[in-house]
Amino acid sequence: MDMTELFATRSSRMRASEIRELLKLLDQPDIVSFAGGIPDPALFPHEAFREAYGRVLSPGTSNQALQYQVSEGYRPLRQWLAAEMGKLGVACDESNIFITSGSQQGLDYLGKLFLSPGDTALVTWPTYLGALQAFNAYEPRYDRLTPVGGNTTPDAYRAAAAVNGGRVKFTYLVPDFANPTGKTLDEAARLGVLDLARDLDCAVIEDAAYRALRYEGRDVPPILALDCQRSGGIEATRTIYCGSFSKILAPGLRVGWICAAKPLVEKLVLAKQASDLHSPSINQMAILDVAERSYDTQVERLKTAYGARRDALLAALEAHMPAGVTWSRPEGGMFVWVTLPDGVDAAALLARSVSEARVAFVPGGAFHADGSGTNTMRLSFTLADERAVRDGIPRLGALLERTLG
Amino acid sequence: MDMTELFATRSSRMRASEIRELLKLLDQPDIVSFAGGIPDPALFPHEAFREAYGRVLSPGTSNQALQYQVSEGYRPLRQWLAAEMGKLGVACDESNIFITSGSQQGLDYLGKLFLSPGDTALVTWPTYLGALQAFNAYEPRYDRLTPVGGNTTPDAYRAAAAVNGGRVKFTYLVPDFANPTGKTLDEAARLGVLDLARDLDCAVIEDAAYRALRYEGRDVPPILALDCQRSGGIEATRTIYCGSFSKILAPGLRVGWICAAKPLVEKLVLAKQASDLHSPSINQMAILDVAERSYDTQVERLKTAYGARRDALLAALEAHMPAGVTWSRPEGGMFVWVTLPDGVDAAALLARSVSEARVAFVPGGAFHADGSGTNTMRLSFTLADERAVRDGIPRLGALLERTLG
Numbered sequence: 001m002d003m004t005e006l007f008a009t010r011s012s013r014m015r016a017s018e019i020r021e022l023l024k025l026l027d028q029p030d031i032v033s034f035a036g037g038i039p040d041p042a043l044f045p046h047e048a049f050r051e052a053y054g055r056v057l058s059p060g061t062s063n064q065a066l067q068y069q070v071s072e073g074y075r076p077l078r079q080w081l082a083a084e085m086g087k088l089g090v091a092c093d094e095s096n097i098f099i100t101s102g103s104q105q106g107l108d109y110l111g112k113l114f115l116s117p118g119d120t121a122l123v124t125w126p127t128y129l130g131a132l133q134a135f136n137a138y139e140p141r142y143d144r145l146t147p148v149g150g151n152t153t154p155d156a157y158r159a160a161a162a163v164n165g166g167r168v169k170f171t172y173l174v175p176d177f178a179n180p181t182g183k184t185l186d187e188a189a190r191l192g193v194l195d196l197a198r199d200l201d202c203a204v205i206e207d208a209a210y211r212a213l214r215y216e217g218r219d220v221p222p223i224l225a226l227d228c229q230r231s232g233g234i235e236a237t238r239t240i241y242c243g244s245f246s247k248i249l250a251p252g253l254r255v256g257w258i259c260a261a262k263p264l265v266e267k268l269v270l271a272k273q274a275s276d277l278h279s280p281s282i283n284q285m286a287i288l289d290v291a292e293r294s295y296d297t298q299v300e301r302l303k304t305a306y307g308a309r310r311d312a313l314l315a316a317l318e319a320h321m322p323a324g325v326t327w328s329r330p331e332g333g334m335f336v337w338v339t340l341p342d343g344v345d346a347a348a349l350l351a352r353s354v355s356e357a358r359v360a361f362v363p364g365g366a367f368h369a370d371g372s373g374t375n376t377m378r379l380s381f382t383l384a385d386e387r388a389v390r391d392g393i394p395r396l397g398a399l400l401e402r403t404l405g
Numbered sequence: 406m407d408m409t410e411l412f413a414t415r416s417s418r419m420r421a422s423e424i425r426e427l428l429k430l431l432d433q434p435d436i437v438s439f440a441g442g443i444p445d446p447a448l449f450p451h452e453a454f455r456e457a458y459g460r461v462l463s464p465g466t467s468n469q470a471l472q473y474q475v476s477e478g479y480r481p482l483r484q485w486l487a488a489e490m491g492k493l494g495v496a497c498d499e500s501n502i503f504i505t506s507g508s509q510q511g512l513d514y515l516g517k518l519f520l521s522p523g524d525t526a527l528v529t530w531p532t533y534l535g536a537l538q539a540f541n542a543y544e545p546r547y548d549r550l551t552p553v554g555g556n557t558t559p560d561a562y563r564a565a566a567a568v569n570g571g572r573v574k575f576t577y578l579v580p581d582f583a584n585p586t587g588k589t590l591d592e593a594a595r596l597g598v599l600d601l602a603r604d605l606d607c608a609v610i611e612d613a614a615y616r617a618l619r620y621e622g623r624d625v626p627p628i629l630a631l632d633c634q635r636s637g638g639i640e641a642t643r644t645i646y647c648g649s650f651s652k653i654l655a656p657g658l659r660v661g662w663i664c665a666a667k668p669l670v671e672k673l674v675l676a677k678q679a680s681d682l683h684s685p686s687i688n689q690m691a692i693l694d695v696a697e698r699s700y701d702t703q704v705e706r707l708k709t710a711y712g713a714r715r716d717a718l719l720a721a722l723e724a725h726m727p728a729g730v731t732w733s734r735p736e737g738g739m740f741v742w743v744t745l746p747d748g749v750d751a752a753a754l755l756a757r758s759v760s761e762a763r764v765a766f767v768p769g770g771a772f773h774a775d776g777s778g779t780n781t782m783r784l785s786f787t788l789a790d791e792r793a794v795r796d797g798i799p800r801l802g803a804l805l806e807r808t809l810g
Contacts (some may be wrong), residue, residue: 041468049471052456063446066454066655101506105681112542135681137517143456250471274538276510276681281657283685
């Protein structure tokens with residue numbers, strides 16, 4: 001039977017997630033974990049969801065909630081999202097909105113649409129691990145996008161892609177409070193990405209999963225909004241905006257969206273029809289119910305809570321990290337990115353950190369398409385309450401002191 | 406910008422669903438539709454779902470319902486399904502169960518795992534349209550499986566696959582009350598499929614979406630159960646059983662499952678992690694709540710209601726179809742398959758049927774991988790209440806009389 005062999009061929013580049021293994025550590029009560037990039041369940045709008053499912057399953061709407069749905073998604077939710085995108089500077093209507101089962105599914109479909117084996121995807125070093133996993137199934141080559149500090153020339157990207165027998169099909173990036181670095185691109189860098197994409201005649205995939213979670217500073221327009229300004233309207237854009245309710249309302253419902261030009265939405269609808277028919281009707285209706293009543297309130301609540309945790313983590317790092325260790329200062333999102341001195345292997349350190357310091361984090365190597373970045377680590381602060389920061393960071397600092405000293 | 410062109414290359418064989426267009430007709434109130442292969446929403450266990458979501462969102466479980474979940478699915482649901490599979494003759498545990506977003510998603514993942522462009526999939530002529538759509542994305546060649554009446558020899562299948570530059574990777578079939586034909590394979594035919602798959606060293610994908618809906622006759626063991634008997638246990642099987650809650654409880658939650666040997670489940674977990682992380686936590690918990698309390702009751706309720714509709718439809722066909730028209734007599738499921746005389750084009754007939762007789766059905770050509778079967782049509786009886794059958798079938802019969810006469 002050839003199953004094992006065959007799948008090995010198709011996905012030999014799909015590496016098992018280190019995060020998955022790390023999350024298992026959370027079951028050990030004395031481990032302080034900065035590993036899991038997940039929202040704090042204590043902050044979910046529990047009561048709002050309880051009421052929403054009750055309303056959605058009332059006689060007037062229960063048939064629709066439990067029945068098949070069109071592949072593009074529940075129309076009133078798409079209308080609500082089109083209005084939200086309008087507030088971000090993206091004038092559009094519901095025909096530009098496509099509902100996905102979390103923004104992760106959007107990345108999978110975009111990989112399927114764009115990538116033939118050997119094609120090139122431009123990503124930052126490091127980038128979101130889940131994006132690499134989604135794209136890997138379609139066997140691309142990766143090249144390095146450096147939106148700050150200057151990209152390679154378009155000709156060089158093009159030539160390198162051709163050597164590999166394919167073309168540059170898209171550039172993927174997380175412009176706001178990136179996973180894993182926490183960094184945000186300014187407007188000039190975003191325009192630079194659009195310039196590059198125009199030169200390469202490729203798409204831009206804008207992963208906006210964390211966008212609403214800004215704790216300081218001014219919003220930067222989405223790349224899609226800048227593209228609309230330049231191009232004269234969404235139907236002339238090359239940017240594909242991937243949004244998510246997972247970080248604001250709840251990930252367990254698996255509801256995200258894509259906002260893009262209509263011809264792309266139509267192709268996504270065909271892909272979804274062939275893959276899972278549609279995202280669950282009932283969850284789309286419940287998300288809309290909660291969003292209409294309390295999206296903005298919920299965003300403010302999360303900003304207050306996560307903003308305070310970010311502040312506490314940054315202060316503790318300042319107090320306890322030894323010389324030679326540096327870290328990002330994110331204006332929002334969920335992550336602080338720590339860089340250790342050259343030569344320190346964060347993956348090896350993790351094993352010692354868990355056994356000696358009882359502190360978990362994600363080693364940064366996994367986020368690099370080329371396997372570099374072994375001296376980096378990601379700390380998530382969304383689950384890091386006062387006790388975790390007070391107990392964990394000094395222990396991590398002491399371990400690093402022993403390791404580096 | 407190359408989006409349109411690129412996607413055309415990747416999915417030129419992905420045809421837009423005719424069903425989709427047909428479903429739009431349901432909005433016209435005077436149309437009697439036998440087209441949509443969907444369950445009757447009046448028979449959904451509304452109250453059970455209302456109570457289930459209330460319980461799942463109560464303080465003890467709400468965190469888990471709204472949070473991320475492991476990719477293989479909610480463990481208690483997998484345990485319940487393993488016990489159900491045991492009742493069907495498949496001894497297994499939860500490590501053999503993988504939760505999908507409807508059984509459609511299972512087909513997509515299996516296509517992704519098994520098929521490289523040019524590989525061969527064996528399917529019946531006709532077969533489930535959604536399976537062809539799922540597999541088409543991976544650019545296979547199709548060859549014809551004829552489980553009743555004799556397949557081609559394994560050597561002939563192998564040689565034809567090799568000419569196309571690939572191998573036979575799996576055979577896909579709906580052994581119980583098939584979509585679209587309503588037909589059921591007996592045990593001998595199922596064993597024949599296993600023989601063929603062993604000779605070809607390929608997998609068997611058993612789509613069991615309708616299995617629980619039997620209105621007469623005796624259950625035939627699932628192919629997976631026969632495979633377990635022959636092979637000595639599930640870990641030695643080559644059969645992949647795809648189940649669904651959509652036809653019994655509700656499709657709007659998008660919960661299905663795969664039951665197979667552990668190494669395959671492990672590969673599916675990786676595929677799911679890269680594609681949508683996991684199926685919605687809350688829906689898996691709600692489905693389990695409803696299934697534990699009322700799965701068997703709900704099956705009995707549907708058998709009574711749908712069984713009566715099948716009887717009424719068969720009686721009306723007997724009374725009103727002109728000579729030269731034949732149809733299947735399904736022992737269960739949702740569909741009756743009608744064969745018109747050679748040369749009658751059911752797709753052309755549909756246009757006249759809608760305008761002249763105000764009756765809709767699905768022309769059978771779409772279900773044939775090779776475009777044959779143009780003189781066939783699928784009638785679904787799940788939404789066909791007494792009035793629909795009483796009004797619609799005589800009008801369809803009269804139209805056919807005029808067409809054939």
